[in-house]
Amino acid sequence: MKNLVEFAIPDDKIICDLYMDQVGLSAVAVADEFDLFRIIGSEPQDAATLAAKINSDKRAVEVLLNALVTQGGLANDDGKYSLTTVGDAFFKRGSPLCRIFQLYSNKESWAYKRISNMMKNGPDPVAFGKGSYTSMWETGTLTQEAADRFTAMMNTNIGAVAIAVAKSGIFADFTSVVDVGGASGIFLAAMRQLHPEMKLTLFELPQVCESAKGILKHYVDPTSIEYFPASFFEQQWPANGQAYFLSNVLHDWPRAKGVEILKNIRQALPSNGAVFINEALLNEDRMSPKYTVLFDLMMHLNHASQQYTEVELFEILHEAGFKNPRRVFEFGYYSTIRADV
Ligand SMILES: C[S@@+](CC[C@H](N)C(=O)[O-])C[C@H]1O[C@@H](n2cnc3c(N)ncnc32)[C@H](O)[C@@H]1O
Numbered sequence: 001m002k003n004l005v006e007f008a009i010p011d012d013k014i015i016c017d018l019y020m021d022q023v024g025l026s027a028v029a030v031a032d033e034f035d036l037f038r039i040i041g042s043e044p045q046d047a048a049t050l051a052a053k054i055n056s057d058k059r060a061v062e063v064l065l066n067a068l069v070t071q072g073g074l075a076n077d078d079g080k081y082s083l084t085t086v087g088d089a090f091f092k093r094g095s096p097l098c099r100i101f102q103l104y105s106n107k108e109s110w111a112y113k114r115i116s117n118m119m120k121n122g123p124d125p126v127a128f129g130k131g132s133y134t135s136m137w138e139t140g141t142l143t144q145e146a147a148d149r150f151t152a153m154m155n156t157n158i159g160a161v162a163i164a165v166a167k168s169g170i171f172a173d174f175t176s177v178v179d180v181g182g183a184s185g186i187f188l189a190a191m192r193q194l195h196p197e198m199k200l201t202l203f204e205l206p207q208v209c210e211s212a213k214g215i216l217k218h219y220v221d222p223t224s225i226e227y228f229p230a231s232f233f234e235q236q237w238p239a240n241g242q243a244y245f246l247s248n249v250l251h252d253w254p255r256a257k258g259v260e261i262l263k264n265i266r267q268a269l270p271s272n273g274a275v276f277i278n279e280a281l282l283n284e285d286r287m288s289p290k291y292t293v294l295f296d297l298m299m300h301l302n303h304a305s306q307q308y309t310e311v312e313l314f315e316i317l318h319e320a321g322f323k324n325p326r327r328v329f330e331f332g333y334y335s336t337i338r339a340d341v
Contacts, residue, residue: 002219004163004190012160012332013291020294026111027067027297028091029103033116036065037073037083037092037100044080056119063297064119070290118301126302134252134303140205140231147207148214155184155215158248164331165278166190170338171198171243174274178203178241180232180265181249185212189219201226201238232261237268244269247278251295252303255316262320266341273341275322280333282309291333313337 031037034054039045045053051061065081068074073087089097106112114124125132128146136142166187171177176199179188185202192200202212206229216222228238232249244265250258265275280292286309287293296307308316314325314337322339329336 001217003193004186004219005167005193009160009164009167009331016291016333020291020298022106022109022111023115023294023298024067024071024290025103026106026109026115027064027294028071028073028100029106029112030115030119031064031068031073032091032093032100032103034119035093036068037087038094040074040081040083041092042083044077044082046079046081050081054119057122059300060118060122063300064115066287066293067297069287070293076285076287114301115297123304124301125304137205137231137252138233142205142207144207144210147205148211151183151208151211151215154248155186158183159186161278161331161334162187162247163190165245165247165329165334165336166194168329168331168336170276170328170336171245174243175199176201176240177243177245178228178238180244180246180261181252182245182247183208183212184215185225186215186219187245187247188225189216192220192224199226199240200224201228201241203228203230203232203238205229205231232264233257235264235267237264241268242270242273243276244273245276245278250277250313250316251279251299251305251307253305255306258316259319262317262322266321269341271341275317275339276328277313277317277337277339278334279313279337280307281313281335282307284309284311289333310335310337 039053047062047065048058051058065074069076073084073091074081075084089095090099117124125134128149136146178201180203182188182202182204188200188202202209202225209227209229213222230236280295282292292307299305299307317325317339325337325339327335328338
């Protein structure tokens, strides 16, 4: 079995940035398709005004414009977007220095096609065959094949962060941890290698629990983890869970659904329990860091959802009845927030 915890984990920001490069380049090319650089011209405008001018949806335009801010083509001042000198010189058609054509090869990419589609028709949900993951997750109609595909992908994406969180020691106050929407359970595998006695439970949809067992066997005895195959929109919770961990879960859902999930968790926790939220956080202006702004675009595209700022997450936790939210760990672009019952 492979050891997950006896090596140093390098910062993975460079890999995150590499993955998102295709999204950033495609965002610029899509903005050109909609002529946004010329429409903005010399007049700063807000997202609603620009959305009306190009007959698109305000939130779609906003995530695209924020992506352009991170690519250096736009600035945002008090909610109004204007061209930077770089955007004016190199992205705006008609400029003698325009270099937008250099980005045209991106038009063949999945990122370009999906972002362009989002601007015309709204979110382009990430799907397997004809079913979007959002609707399969909500209605419990996930197929085993769809579960296997997504779970393997999440295992790769979050592995370094999950292991770093497990090694951080932030669960030292607890003897049992439930990983809600934990996908492959890679976080629990690292926890098991570190804490042989701890009660560790994977709370996932039934099909994902099956996918997870096939991955976990490479790291731990899969039977050393407990499985709770259920939906977090229902009122069934594992007994004796003292700490609940949610990584990349709240960002999949509109805010109201996130509050619903957290309220359910709060009801299930004992009075000395705590919830830990692990997400890539936006800075408070929602315009940085670049990776998370592009991730915010991706989440709108994939699930009509969003990345959060720390203040927004604290508000959601308070609304769900949790106390004393605070940031307890950071790795790469991710932060872990703890809040108590
Ligand atoms: C974006 S993934 C996050 C996986 C992992 N926690 C991570 O940090 O990468 C969201 C997970 O939530 C799970 N999920 C979605 N809807 C669910 C539901 N109704 N009940 C339980 N889990 C659900 C999915 O199966 C998926 O594995």
